[in-house]
Amino acid sequence: MIEVKGVHKSFGDLEVLKGIDLTVNRGGVVSIIGASGSGKSTLLYCINAIEKINAGNIIVDGIDVHDKSTDINELRQNLGMVFQQWNSFPHLTVLENAALAPQIVKGFSKEKAQEIAKKELIHVGLGDKLHEYPTRMSGGQQQRLAIARALAMEPPYMLFDEVTSALDPELVGEVLDTLRLLRDDGMTMICVTHEIAFAKEVSDKVAFFHEGLIEEMGTPEQVLGNPQKERTQQFLSKVL
Amino acid sequence: MNSIQVYHYVILPQMFRRIYHPMTNQFVWSILMSSLGILVGMNELSGETQRLQSTSFRTLEFFMMAAVMYFVMTKLVLLASSLIAKKVFKGELS
Amino acid sequence: MNLFTPLSWNDAGFILAGILNTVYISLVAIIIGSILGLLVGFIRAESNKSINVLLGGFLDILRSVPLIIQLILFTTFIGAMGYPLNPFVAGSIILSLYTMAFMSEVFRSGFDSVPENMVKAARSLGMTYLQTVRYVRVPIGMRAVFPSWLGVALSVRKDSALVSVIGYMELLRTAEQLISRTQQPLMILLGVGLFYFMISYPLSRYGKYVERKMEI
Structure with a gap:
């Protein structure tokens, strides 16, 4: 289980994460959507300890990622x-x-x-x-x-950071197919993605990030099918 | 534009810009390599140093001075070159 | 008695010794210079500005003072200190340091050419800092700069001729001695030039070939 509790992260004066809470259970697939600069990728980097955090905790299988005594290289073996x-x-x-x-x-x-x-x-x-x-x-x-x-x-967990964004459009499909394959294997995944249709199809849970906060989170049907918050609606109307 | 104008306004300015720094380096290289004149008895900096030290036997001091002079010379050339580059290539991005 | 004797086959061994000495001191300088250059290049790629300015200044002096002056200065200096070294050792030290100054820049740009994201990807696989250096940054960075490395190595081999001024019996000095005996400077110097060319040309062609191949 990956538990993100009240995580804050700043680059200099710029606060990118302003208190994120997120839980990912074994076998779960969580998709993170949102505009560029909303902090989605930064969260993945924090989970993998590529970036340090300023406040809060990230716990992977009971181990505090950002605790000084944690062997990061060993931990990363669990987080593809x-x-x-x-x-x-x-x-x-x-x-x-x-x-x-x-x-x-x-x-x-x-x-x-x-x-x-x-x-x-x-x-x-x-x-x-x-x-x-x-x-x-x-x-x-x-x-x-x-x-x-x-x-x-x-690894028991896989983190995907916009893995199709740098691809030519005709190559996106084969990579998404690979991700579907992993989902069917029962892999626990966190996918930061711009592919809304894909997120809707594979996820158990979708989180919409807006300016460093989770604006809305729930099942794909709720967040993508029937969004409650105005910002989510605006975002979806732009990208769909 | 006819082909002369193309050369004048487009090709040559870019070419000059491209070869400017390699050219400066080559120039510095020539200064340093001129020290080889000592081998054939030329009266350049090294040769002159050699001649002076052979009359006074203060090899270390003389060649130390020569070393400093070569260093200063190359630095001056590089400084001048970057100043000229700033003037000539104004407003252009690499 | 005839003072000047013409070049004969008996001189072959003498010339060969000169050739071997040239190859020998060049190899020593290239190997030591590359190892030191790799270390210094890595330190420069990793360090903050103040260390870089310090290190860069030192390397700058090695590059901006002609090799021949460095050789004369160094031998005079250690002589004056009362620890004269034989010409081979003194020449190797200076030639290696001189090589290091150029190699460190080559290797530094090699390290800089490895994308930061590639290092991140390696770390995310659980590799330690040292493992990313050993298995990712060194092999990838060094491949990128191989043609420049070869260029520096070849010019060092030519520069090694200057070690003759401090009395090392490499090819050029061997040739000078033969010239003073035989008075046939043109032929001997042509032969020496041909030898340098024969080593350099195939190698630099090879470097061009590698360069082209890596562009694809």
């Missing part, structure tokens, strides 16, 4: 993260990309790491690209590689 930019390692083949972290972080043998990596790559549909170099692949394929690379660490 995929970014807007796929960031494939250009000097490694697809298989080596996905096998690197299991090998050096978890200390698996090369064979075992590659076995796990191969399994995840086949799962996301890259089974025929194992020995290609990622720079020769499309953005959609590289983003699926990024997903497989995170999955190879076998």
Whole structure:
């Protein structure tokens, strides 16, 4: 379970998160929507301890992420993260990309790491690209590689930060299909996304962020189908 | 625009801008490399230093001075070059 | 007695020794200079402004004072201090430091060329800071600057000729001695020039090839 309690976060004078409360249960899929600059991505960065927080707590399976005694590198093994930019390692083949972290972080043998990596790559549909170099692949394929690379660490949670935003429109579908696949596997996911239709389809819970606060949260039917707050209505009328 | 005008107003200004810094570096490089004149007995800074130190035997002091002078020279060239760049390339972004 | 004897096959061994010494001191300078340059380049890519200004100033001096002056200064200085070093050691020290000054800039831009997001992605996989350096930043950054590295390495090999001024018997000095004996400067210097060219040209072509290949 991921529990976000009263989280505040500022960059200098700019307060981006102004008290966020959010709970994600095992097996749940939470989508976060909202305008650019509303703090959606920052929250993911705070959950993964890439950014520090100014107040509040983030608890993952009972461990306080921002406590000084927490081993962040160990914690991150439980929190797979995929970014807007796929960031494939250009000097490694697809298989080596996905096998690197299991090998050096978890200390698996090369064979075992590659076995796990191969399994995840086949799962996301890259089974025929194992020995290609990622720079020769499309953005959609590289983003699926990024997903497989995170999955190879076998994390119970996955965080997705606008994973389709940097893609050409015709490549968005294949990445969303991969996310659907993970949902069907029962993966616990937090998706920051601009794909409203997708959020409606896969989520158990949707949170609408506005200027650092959760303006409205509930089932997709409530928030997206029948929004109560004026700001939510305005946002949805703009993007739909 | 005819082709001369294209060169005058479009191509040459951009080309000059592009080669300006590499050219400055090459210029500094030439100053430093002129020290090799010492090998063939030229009377440039190093050669002159060599001649003076051989009459006074104060090698260290003389070459130390030469080193400082080379350093100052390259810094002056770079300073002048950046001042000129600021004047000439006004309002243009890299 | 004939003072000047023409060039003969007996000189081959002498010339070969000169060639080997050139290769030897160049390799030492390139290897030590690269290792130090990698360290300094990394420190510069990671440090705050004040450390960078300090370090940058020192490297600037190494780059802005001609190598030949540095060589003369250093040997005179250690001589005056009463610890004369043999020409090979003194030459290696200065040539390595000089190489380091250039290599550190090359490597620094290599480290800077690795996108910050790629490092974040690596950290998010649970890699430690040092693991991201070892497995992500060094391999990716160094590949990006390989052509520049090769360029610096080749120019160091040419610069190594200057070590002859402090008495190291590398190729140029060997040639000078042969010239003073045989009085055939043109032929010998042409031969020496050809040798430098034969090493540099294929390597710089290779560098261009790698550069083109990496652009694709």
